[in-house]
Amino acid sequence: MNLLTEPHAIKMPYARYSEASRQIAGIEAIDYFFARQFSQLLFSERQESGVNSQVNNIFHCFLALHMSLRAGHSCLPLKEIAGQLLGFASDENGVVSHQGYALPDIKSLTALFNELAIAPDAQQAIIFDGQRLYLRRYYLFEQTLLSYLSAQQNSADHIVIQDEKALAQCINRLFPANNQINDEIDWQKVAVANALNKTFSVIAGGPGTGKTYTVTKLLAALVSLSQAKALKMALVAPTGKAAQRLSESIVQAVAGFSDLLPADILQAIPTNSQTIHRLLGVIPHSPNFIFNQDNKLDLDVLLVDEVSMVDLPLMARLLSALPSRCRVILLGDAQQLPSVAAGSVLADLTPIKQTQYSAENQGYLSRVTQIQHIGRASKNSVDYLTYLTKSRRFDGQGGIGLLANAVINGESEQSWQLLQQAKAHQVPQLAWYDNSRLWLTQLVKQYYLPLQQASSIEQAFDWLSQFRILAATRSGETGVENLNAQVETILQQLSPALQTNTHAAQTGLYHAKPIMILENDYALGLYNGDIGLIWRNNAGHLMAMFEQSADNIQAVLPSRLPQFETVYAMTIHKTQGSEFGHVAIVLPKDPDNQLLSRELLYTGITRAKQQLTIDSHKAVWYQGVERQVIRYSGFQE
Numbered sequence: 001m002n003l004l005t006e007p008h009a010i011k012m013p014y015a016r017y018s019e020a021s022r023q024i025a026g027i028e029a030i031d032y033f034f035a036r037q038f039s040q041l042l043f044s045e046r047q048e049s050g051v052n053s054q055v056n057n058i059f060h061c062f063l064a065l066h067m068s069l070r071a072g073h074s075c076l077p078l079k080e081i082a083g084q085l086l087g088f089a090s091d092e093n094g095v096v097s098h099q100g101y102a103l104p105d106i107k108s109l110t111a112l113f114n115e116l117a118i119a120p121d122a123q124q125a126i127i128f129d130g131q132r133l134y135l136r137r138y139y140l141f142e143q144t145l146l147s148y149l150s151a152q153q154n155s156a157d158h159i160v161i162q163d164e165k166a167l168a169q170c171i172n173r174l175f176p177a178n179n180q181i182n183d184e185i186d187w188q189k190v191a192v193a194n195a196l197n198k199t200f201s202v203i204a205g206g207p208g209t210g211k212t213y214t215v216t217k218l219l220a221a222l223v224s225l226s227q228a229k230a231l232k233m234a235l236v237a238p239t240g241k242a243a244q245r246l247s248e249s250i251v252q253a254v255a256g257f258s259d260l261l262p263a264d265i266l267q268a269i270p271t272n273s274q275t276i277h278r279l280l281g282v283i284p285h286s287p288n289f290i291f292n293q294d295n296k297l298d299l300d301v302l303l304v305d306e307v308s309m310v311d312l313p314l315m316a317r318l319l320s321a322l323p324s325r326c327r328v329i330l331l332g333d334a335q336q337l338p339s340v341a342a343g344s345v346l347a348d349l350t351p352i353k354q355t356q357y358s359a360e361n362q363g364y365l366s367r368v369t370q371i372q373h374i375g376r377a378s379k380n381s382v383d384y385l386t387y388l389t390k391s392r393r394f395d396g397q398g399g400i401g402l403l404a405n406a407v408i409n410g411e412s413e414q415s416w417q418l419l420q421q422a423k424a425h426q427v428p429q430l431a432w433y434d435n436s437r438l439w440l441t442q443l444v445k446q447y448y449l450p451l452q453q454a455s456s457i458e459q460a461f462d463w464l465s466q467f468r469i470l471a472a473t474r475s476g477e478t479g480v481e482n483l484n485a486q487v488e489t490i491l492q493q494l495s496p497a498l499q500t501n502t503h504a505a506q507t508g509l510y511h512a513k514p515i516m517i518l519e520n521d522y523a524l525g526l527y528n529g530d531i532g533l534i535w536r537n538n539a540g541h542l543m544a545m546f547e548q549s550a551d552n553i554q555a556v557l558p559s560r561l562p563q564f565e566t567v568y569a570m571t572i573h574k575t576q577g578s579e580f581g582h583v584a585i586v587l588p589k590d591p592d593n594q595l596l597s598r599e600l601l602y603t604g605i606t607r608a609k610q611q612l613t614i615d616s617h618k619a620v621w622y623q624g625v626e627r628q629v630i631r632y633s634g635f636q637e
């Protein structure tokens, strides 16, 4: 069937894209062609149907569905669009620029889609299920996740370790009683105990709450309890950088446990992490992987870190590739930005905002941890989920933790007051500027100029990790591209060597320039988001250097590099999974910028370990803190 041939009986609401874009604000060509193609497909199969008079409504719903997918939702709940005027826009004087389109109420829309018979089993490309419209692909990914979860929750025989006495001994050895502070519940201990009797668990918490520390104890417990059976364990994260950090944190945690555990147990704790893509085995130019539902991984334990960054398709593919015996432990901060691509897996898996277990689970936990009051039983319990709440990094009166909390709780006034106090130097760790850029020259001098004088590449990487400028957008005055150009101009003013460097002027490359890779190159082993430094080697040639692990630096000829860009400044989205000593966040000037959200600000703020500089107007800050990222999915009510 030729999809582009319109069945003659059906008249589409817009003859071409230009007409639709004049009428509907915010659409892109791809939304229009998606709606047109799938409406035509539907009607070509239903020429005699009574729904023909509804072509406009169907077209508009499909248009809204595609706009939703583009915004990262995995579906479109009809209740979000029913009875509304969508795509309408007018200027500040009330002059209408786009008329938009109106949709019928929920009852009529539901009746229409029921009549179309596009239920999940109808083998259609667009599916209507549970009052939501889906593209079939995303529906199937979501089903994979949902059925994985229900299989874990319903099957007690998946639980590997059932000897509670042995469990209790092991847990109490890992968490000696003197770890208990002022009768506070040690949630790290609870999290380990909780994960030990489940094949699936989620340990969630903000930065520095000890997720990696806790999970290292969990791995130690699994090794101790496996009774000489060598477990096949894998540690993964969504990006190379996050995988590297996970390895480093586990090595650091293991080093601190020498008083708690014998050397043979410590040695058996895995420390090598890899990306999820690497574990699954990338097939070049294909979205599929070597390991999948028909060719499963041989694993007993899988730990996934930074789950907020994992999108729905990747999580579904990962879970499909696991054998049923595999224990899965997910770690992440559910309050961070969701994945760039579709879905909000971690947010969906953490539907309640504090730990709440069933009475049965509480009974088990009390028995093995000897902690008596783990909480009241609740109907809303989610037994696989434990929150760690005590930040080991941002305690006391440090401004970063206070600001992060106020932002994620939507407290615009309180967070703004913190910034004002910071201006008066009353809050440690914070500095605030009103879109002035006064800080830029000083921080470039402090952090970026010294890179040129670093005595070794290792030292340069170390210094580079101390500071980063973060922006919400790529383009525009406050975007990454412009900020990078400004830093380079300042560096040229400060460094006479750079001013006279004709090679730099011709190629844009110079010694100690930080770069970020923008596309995967499997042959070179370089991936989107990898950060490197242009560096003059001993032979006097400029090479691109990448820190593959703490003691392995890879040198690549600049001419062989995949697409890359300068990275004195980067987007907040791209910094997920990384941290820096000092972070400077530059926000857009327009409060209506659609990228602004409290999750974006929170993610940016929590990238800073010691010092944070914020550059924002008041109206922009308020908008950012008040707006929340919402992602629709079939996990929600």
Ligand SMILES: Nc1ncnc2c1ncn2[C@@H]1O[C@H](COP(=O)(O)OP(=O)(O)OP(=O)(O)O)[C@@H](O)[C@H]1O
Pocket (backbone or CB within 6 Å): 188, 205, 206, 207, 208, 209, 210, 211, 212, 213, 214, 249, 253, 392, 393
């Ligand atoms: N119970 C504890 N006792 C002592 N030190 C701890 C404890 N829990 C965590 N820490 C220390 O606190 C720091 C942060 O812990 P960790 O790296 O595990 O946190 P995280 O939640 O994984 O943080 P992020 O993912 O943001 O890096 C580490 O230096 C760790 O050794």
